[in-house]
Amino acid sequence: MFAGCCSAETCGEGDCLQLTEREAMVCVTVCSSEEPVGFGSIRSRLGYHQEVVSRILRRLVKYGAIEKVSGKYRRKAGQ
Numbered sequence: 049m050f051a052g053c054c055s056a057e058t059c060g061e062g063d064c065l066q067l068t069e070r071e072a073m074v075c076v077t078v079c080s081s082e083e084p085v086g087f088g089s090i091r092s093r094l095g096y097h098q099e100v101v102s103r104i105l106r107r108l109v110k111y112g113a114i115e116k117v118s119g120k121y122r123r124k125a126g127q
Contacts, residue, residue, distance in 0.1 A: 074108065075108060075113060078108075084120030085121050
């Protein structure tokens with residue numbers, strides 16, 4: 049299942065992941081960066097507890113909204 053969270057224009061009916069406000073903030077933080085973003089950087093930018101960030105990142109990766117590369121997170125290729 050492909051789910052985009054970084055670009056509303058790429059979403060057709062039914063193929064977008066519905067996000068909570070916190071999930072959307074994590075996605076925007078990752079997708080707005082030119083370079084892959086580390087866990088600690090995401091956590092400190094947003095001020096969320098590490099478990100919250102961890103849970104959100106796992107969900108976003110699982111559903112293909114972002115990808116993990118070399119221990120960092122980035123916009124999924126092709127989005």
